[in-house]
Amino acid sequence: MASTRQISADPSARFETHAATREAPWVKWTLIVLALSFFALFLLMPLAAVFAEALRKGWSTYFAALVEPDALAAIRLTLIAAGIAVPLNLIFGVAAAWAIAKFTFRGKHFLITLIDLPFSVSPVVAGLVFVLMFGAHGWFGPWLGENDIKIIFAVPGIVLATVFVTFPFVARELIPLMQAQGREEEEAAIVLGANGWRTFWHVTLPNIRWGLLYGIILCNARAMGEFGAVSVVSGHIRGETNTMPLQVEILYNEYQFAAAFAVASLLALLALATLGVKAWVERRAGGARRAARDGASS
Amino acid sequence: MSIQVRNIAKRFGDFIALDDVTLDFPSGELVALLGPSGCGKTTLLRIIAGLESADGGQVLLEGEDASAKHVRERQVGFVFQHYALFRHMSVFDNVAFGIRMKPRARRPAEREIHAKVRRLLELVQLDWLAGRFPSQLSGGQRQRIALARALAVEPRVLLLDEPFGALDAKVRKELRRWLRQLHDELHITSIFVTHDQEEALEVADRVVLMNRGRVEQAGAPEEVYRQPATPFVYGFLGAVNLFHGRVDGEGVRVGNDLLPRSAQEGDLSEGARVMAFARPYELDIVPGDGPDGITATVSRALSFGVTTRIELEGSDGQHFEVELTRERAAALSLAAGQTVRLAPSNLRVFEYEEGAGI
Numbered sequence: 001m002a003s004t005r006q007i008s009a010d011p012s013a014r015f016e017t018h019a020a021t022r023e024a025p026w027v028k029w030t031l032i033v034l035a036l037s038f039f040a041l042f043l044l045m046p047l048a049a050v051f052a053e054a055l056r057k058g059w060s061t062y063f064a065a066l067v068e069p070d071a072l073a074a075i076r077l078t079l080i081a082a083g084i085a086v087p088l089n090l091i092f093g094v095a096a097a098w099a100i101a102k103f104t105f106r107g108k109h110f111l112i113t114l115i116d117l118p119f120s121v122s123p124v125v126a127g128l129v130f131v132l133m134f135g136a137h138g139w140f141g142p143w144l145g146e147n148d149i150k151i152i153f154a155v156p157g158i159v160l161a162t163v164f165v166t167f168p169f170v171a172r173e174l175i176p177l178m179q180a181q182g183r184e185e186e187e188a189a190i191v192l193g194a195n196g197w198r199t200f201w202h203v204t205l206p207n208i209r210w211g212l213l214y215g216i217i218l219c220n221a222r223a224m225g226e227f228g229a230v231s232v233v234s235g236h237i238r239g240e241t242n243t244m245p246l247q248v249e250i251l252y253n254e255y256q257f258a259a260a261f262a263v264a265s266l267l268a269l270l271a272l273a274t275l276g277v278k279a280w281v282e283r284r285a286g287g288a289r290r291a292a293r294d295g296a297s298s
Numbered sequence: 299m300s301i302q303v304r305n306i307a308k309r310f311g312d313f314i315a316l317d318d319v320t321l322d323f324p325s326g327e328l329v330a331l332l333g334p335s336g337c338g339k340t341t342l343l344r345i346i347a348g349l350e351s352a353d354g355g356q357v358l359l360e361g362e363d364a365s366a367k368h369v370r371e372r373q374v375g376f377v378f379q380h381y382a383l384f385r386h387m388s389v390f391d392n393v394a395f396g397i398r399m400k401p402r403a404r405r406p407a408e409r410e411i412h413a414k415v416r417r418l419l420e421l422v423q424l425d426w427l428a429g430r431f432p433s434q435l436s437g438g439q440r441q442r443i444a445l446a447r448a449l450a451v452e453p454r455v456l457l458l459d460e461p462f463g464a465l466d467a468k469v470r471k472e473l474r475r476w477l478r479q480l481h482d483e484l485h486i487t488s489i490f491v492t493h494d495q496e497e498a499l500e501v502a503d504r505v506v507l508m509n510r511g512r513v514e515q516a517g518a519p520e521e522v523y524r525q526p527a528t529p530f531v532y533g534f535l536g537a538v539n540l541f542h543g544r545v546d547g548e549g550v551r552v553g554n555d556l557l558p559r560s561a562q563e564g565d566l567s568e569g570a571r572v573m574a575f576a577r578p579y580e581l582d583i584v585p586g587d588g589p590d591g592i593t594a595t596v597s598r599a600l601s602f603g604v605t606t607r608i609e610l611e612g613s614d615g616q617h618f619e620v621e622l623t624r625e626r627a628a629a630l631s632l633a634a635g636q637t638v639r640l641a642p643s644n645l646r647v648f649e650y651e652e653g654a655g656i
Contacts, residue, residue, distance in 0.1 A: 190369050
């Protein structure tokens, strides 16, 4: 037999080329049609609708809606919230993953469970927690009032809520990665005379960079798109405490559909860009993981 | 640099990894820590390096207590079992790492670093691999790069954890010889951990046998092989035949048979339960009936090389192994199923110990 057939990395191809394991064609096509039509109906069409609605009244209206002061304020606030939440959760995520993967201590499993809390609790509840703590009638409310510090219905509250809901992304991405990598390379670095910081910088960080970047991307996407928790603490003050998702809601409720969809299209574009970067990072990380696996086996 | 270990103890939860271990590693020697897995040998190595802390006892480096000294300051070179090469760095950067991590005041210029790394790569005969990444190397190459990296910081002690454990048999043998040559060139005090007795006996100046967190015996390879101090060492080093029996006058009573006893073990009382050991080459086969020796049935004879190995079965199903010269085996003309007697030319007798070795 002329062995010109390429050996594919995808096991499904091998599965299909063998007559013994091949399913009837109608099974294959039914599944494909089912999956694709579902995808088109529930994902592609709404996405297209966002852009179609946004551009319904032409490009000039579209851009006018985006440079409108309240819209600009919303974009700025979203960037601020993400700009604070992502670095904070980056530092926390690396610290937590480091602590969990490289040390043994009491309450480690509790910490791992706790990190997932923002995933399991409803964002609205998360927002309410902050209102209960920092609101006018909350625990710290009177003290904050006396010292003239505003947290709820102001930017700090929005940042706090965003930090809370995006808390697990980086840590969740890094913990399994760092656990799998073990601590031998770090030990080798220390024996060779590297101090803690240089070990982290020259050995640990390069090994986790793709996982870290992946976590940051997901964290950022969620930080910019968060609605529930932010909605509770925001107070919806136009031009002041509205983030982009909140701005979309307000505009929509006021029947300014073109403007609402214009802002929404920005969020949709962000999502598409995130997916693009994510796919690229995954490919790179996959390569790095393969290299690491080859490196570990001998 | 000499290393002394004094009364080191270490436990992990309920598991006793090291139980009051005291050892001397003289300067310039290559010592093997040999034992089955879980005997504490790797833990001891890591404690000497400072990667693990002992629950009690002291590590003295050149007579100086190193317990409070950080790993960084101990000036040890450590070669990890799975090499732990930095996977995102080239071979060159891996080897240069230790030099580059030196405090600025003691760090040589980049040009000198280059020259030094080149020299080290030449020493391990891999200078042509400088630009490669660890994932592109074979196991044996990785091992040698790991060694070059450890040597780059000019350590006073070299510690190797199962240095040949993950390699295939042929590469293993080559690297073994190479490590011995390298040590003869550099004369740096070295300790390596292994569970392979052949490796330990072949490479090391001295062998330390460990079992269950204790040192069973330490000595030159020849010495530990010829005069095992405990039943465990007997069983662990090389093939051996074991007979369970009781002291009976001048001999050992095994079942209905009597084995003559070498005179040296005097302090065993009459009737005491004992374990007797004889190496395969210390047993002779005597056909037919006789006064001494143990009855056994020939299972099969294997002859490769200069000796013939004969496998036999004792009356209670026990397995024995005898090594004879080809001529002797031919003269006996043994056949499977034939009943013979085994007569030891040398027999070491130990008092019975629960679960000792074998």
